[in-house]
Structures are given as structure tokens and as C-alpha cells.
Amino acid sequence: MxxxxxxxxxxxxxxxxxxxxxxxxxxxxxxxxxxxxxxxxxxxxxxxxxxxxxxxxxxxxxxxxxxxxxxxxxxxxxxxxxxxxxxxxxxxxxxxxxxxxxxxxxxxxxxxxxxxxxxxxxxxxxxxxxxxxxxxxxxxxxxxxxxxxxxxxxxxxxxxxxxxxxxxxxxxxxxxxxxxxxxxxxxxxxxxxxxxxxxxxxxxxxIKPEQRTSATLEHLYFVCEQRDKIDLVRRIVRTYDEPKVLVFVNQIDSIGEVEAKLNYVGLNAGALYGDADKTARSLTLRRFREGEYRVLVASDVAARGLDIEQLGMVIHLDPATDSENYVHRAGRTGRMGRKGLSISVVSPQETFIIRKFARELGISFGLRGLTGGRITAPKEESRPYRREVKPLRDSEPENRGSRGEGGRRGLAGGGGETENHRRAEAGRGTPKSRPSTARKAGAKAAAAKPAGERKLDRHRERKNKGAPKWLKNKPPRD
Structure with missing residues (x-):
């Protein structure tokens, strides 16, 4: 051709x-x-x-x-x-x-x-x-x-x-x-x-309407807790070492907070507000284009259609609201045949958004992580994120005791001693069963007392309620 x-x-x-x-x-x-x-x-x-x-x-x-x-x-x-x-x-x-x-x-x-x-x-x-x-x-x-x-x-x-x-x-x-x-x-x-x-x-x-994003654009995502997103952005920017980075947020009210946090962690950042006056917005863009700001925090409206030279990375601190919005965000980099990187920072609960965009746009997202200052490619989980349920702690001492003490006795004295130990443990009952057994025995003993003594005991319990244990157990004076 x-x-x-x-x-x-x-x-x-x-x-x-x-x-x-x-x-x-x-x-x-x-x-x-x-x-x-x-x-x-x-x-x-x-x-x-x-x-x-x-x-x-x-x-x-x-x-x-x-x-x-x-x-x-x-x-x-x-x-x-x-x-x-x-x-x-x-x-x-x-x-x-x-x-x-x-x-x-x-x-x-x-x-x-x-x-x-x-x-x-x-x-x-x-x-x-x-x-x-x-x-x-x-x-x-x-x-x-x-x-x-x-x-x-x-x-x-x-x-x-x-x-x-x-x-x-x-x-x-x-x-x-x-x-x-x-x-x-x-x-x-x-x-x-x-x-x-x-x-x-x-x-x-x-022009290839089925291809919604540039072919030279790479789509990645990192997973972390919501509270760790700012620190992860700092690590991503410094690891990839891009001279200019555009960070998108969804809520206009949070732009100033994100800008302040990025400056606090050492990244020279500016903010592009949609409701700021023309002079302030033009000054912020000029400083970003000239390299005075390394990071520009912006909303979707403010950054729509921008063409920034040498902009090699776009970071979505908040996931795009829909796939169309993602197309326009990611399109700020990888323009006119140049390579670009679009990185989404999501919490475990937001990973379904990445799968949705991949399905709707026909593109693939690579999962990445950061370990020891290096970019890693961890294995993606096929199942959605679920909180891990740990076993109850009450059963752990019992299991450790049966495995440890009984096992050692079995090795030292043979299987008969181990069996005797198990029977003895069964006869004594588990720690959970002892309180209930004691309560039943106490109830039977109380029922055996005469009515007058039972009434006196109840009166004494009400009178001593809240007193120290040693005072409750003190024998009465003759």
C-alpha cells in the first residue's frame, strides 16, 4: 500500500x-x-x-x-x-x-x-x-x-x-x-x-470503530486497600520514572486533598479544577507542560481532549465511571502512534470494574504488583475477592494438646498409653463442658437445702453483688 x-x-x-x-x-x-x-x-x-x-x-x-x-x-x-x-x-x-x-x-x-x-x-x-x-x-x-x-x-x-x-x-x-x-x-x-x-x-x-483505544496503549491495574492508594501511586510514579503523569479522580471535592497528599509524599503535583477560573487553569496547565509539575491531578471534565507532549502515563486513582469515560481518560497518552501506559489503582472490591471494561472494550488488562521496588506480575485470581475466614481459636489448644502430648506418649509407650490418655481426657470432659457440669451440680445441691437456707443464700447473694471475690468467699462470723 x-x-x-x-x-x-x-x-x-x-x-x-x-x-x-x-x-x-x-x-x-x-x-x-x-x-x-x-x-x-x-x-x-x-x-x-x-x-x-x-x-x-x-x-x-x-x-x-x-x-x-x-x-x-x-x-x-x-x-x-x-x-x-x-x-x-x-x-x-x-x-x-x-x-x-x-x-x-x-x-x-x-x-x-x-x-x-x-x-x-x-x-x-x-x-x-x-x-x-x-x-x-x-x-x-x-x-x-x-x-x-x-x-x-x-x-x-x-x-x-x-x-x-x-x-x-x-x-x-x-x-x-x-x-x-x-x-x-x-x-x-x-x-x-x-x-x-x-x-x-x-x-x-x-477508523476501526471496534477498536476503542489506541493500539500502542498498554492497560495495567494494581490492587491495594483504599487507604493505601496514595502511597501506591507514589511508588508507581517513582518506579516507572515518567517525567509527566496525569492522575484522574472522580470527585471534584477530593482533588485538593489528593494534590496535598501527593505533595506531602514528595511528588510535585498540581491540580486542575473544573470550577477554577480561566487564569488559574491556564497557569496550572502551562506549569505541567513546562515540567514544573510532575503530576497533574484532574477531573474528567477538565482534562477532556488535552494533548500533553511527553505524557507517557495516566493513572486512574478512582476507576472511571464507565467504559466510555475510560476511553477518553486513557486517550490522553499513547497518542499519534506513541507508546502510553494506562494504570488503574483499584481496591479488591473494585476489581470487577476492570473485568467489565475488558469485556466491553475488548482489551486486556494486566495485573501488576510492586515488590522490593520492582514491578511484578502476580497470578490473577479467577474467583472474585472474598475475605478469608479463619478457624475458631477455642479449638486450637485442644488440637495442639491432643497432637503434641498424646502423640509423644504414643511414640514413647505404645498405642495402649495413648488410648488410655484419650479415655482419661474424655472422662474429664472438654474445657467448654466443665462450667455447665459445675452449674448443674450446684443447682442440685441448692435444691437439696431446706427452703429457709435457700432464701438466706439468695439474700446473701443480692447483698454481696458487686463485692470482690475474696469478700464473697469469706466465711460468716459466728
Missing amino acids: TTQTFTNIGVEERLTERLAEFGILTPSPVQESAIPAVLEGRDVLAQSQTGTGKTLAYLLPVLQRIDPERKVMQSLILAPTQELAMQILRESQRYAEGTGIEVQALIGGAAIGRQVERLKKHPQLVIGTPGRVRELLSIRKLKLHETRMLVIDEVDQLFQLGGAGDVDQILKASLRDRQLLFLSATVTDEIRSLAAREMKDPVEIG
């Missing part, structure tokens, strides 16, 4: 030269399929694993179809999170350098007044989050009457975050004959329904 080049699939020379400067010489399968269709003006519904180059699959033809001479917004790209929108902005500025194309971001959390002021420069390409774009449309500070291309990246995540209403309003405000592109790692029935309603004869692109 002949290897395609960007020039062969229709990318302009100025863009191919820019790609070569960053070491990108050949298109990925999704780029090879999507770029010609987008350049032809077709609507596209593209599904491909995370980390396969979907951003360039739409960004290159978008930049190529923009006319720098026309000072109007010609293309709009929507992303579900601020971080992904800013990442797309950086990629757009990188490849649009020297072309005269003005790029602007419209994201929530930033000053809306400043964004409105920048819109007066008439950017040709706008990247934004649905909420902020809809807000600017509602106050008539943004118009889509000249926008010919509309791209929705990570469309499945956008629907999960409740952005479907914003997307509907944006689509209604756009031109009827605009070109529409949907890109995602997963395509749900809801997405297909929207595509059927809004797209005209779309080109569907599925």
Missing part, C-alpha cells in the same frame, strides 16, 4: 511546510479520510480513537478554506471545555502563522467585555465553548451570517455536559447552507439523530 502525503490529499504547500517543521510528514488514517471530504465541502461525521489526530483532520482544511482578505468570521469551532478550546487555539495560531488569518477564543470564565472588544478586529476563525458563544449571540455581539464552516469537536462529551441546548441555538443562528463537521471518539444514537437532522448527505468516517 502506497503511503499518502499531505500534498497528495490536497493540503496546500504552505501548510505542509509548516507541518514538516514540527515533524509531521504523513497523515494519520482519520486525516487521510477526512481532509479530502472537508476540502470538497461535504458534511462529515468522523469517529476515531482519541490521540489519532482528529484536530488536524478538520483544522488544516478549515485554515485552507479561509480567505485572509475577507475580514469576517468564516469558521467557528466549538469545544466542550475551556482547556480543549485553548489547545485548539494554540494549534490554529501555530499553523496560521504568516497567513494573515486572525484567530480568537471565546470561552467561559474570561472577561466578556474584553472578548467583545477583540471581536471588533473581525477574526476569520473563532474557537469557543457553546455557552459563551450562545451568550454573545443572544446579546447580538456575535453574528454567524458569514460563517460557512461549523465544527463541533468531542461532540459526545458536549452532549454529556448538557450542551445540547446551546448547540441547537447556535445551529439555528447559522446559515442553512453551512458546512457541518462532527468529530468524536464515540458516536451515540443522539449524535446520529442530530447529524441526520442537520447534515446534508454526510460522509461517515469510522
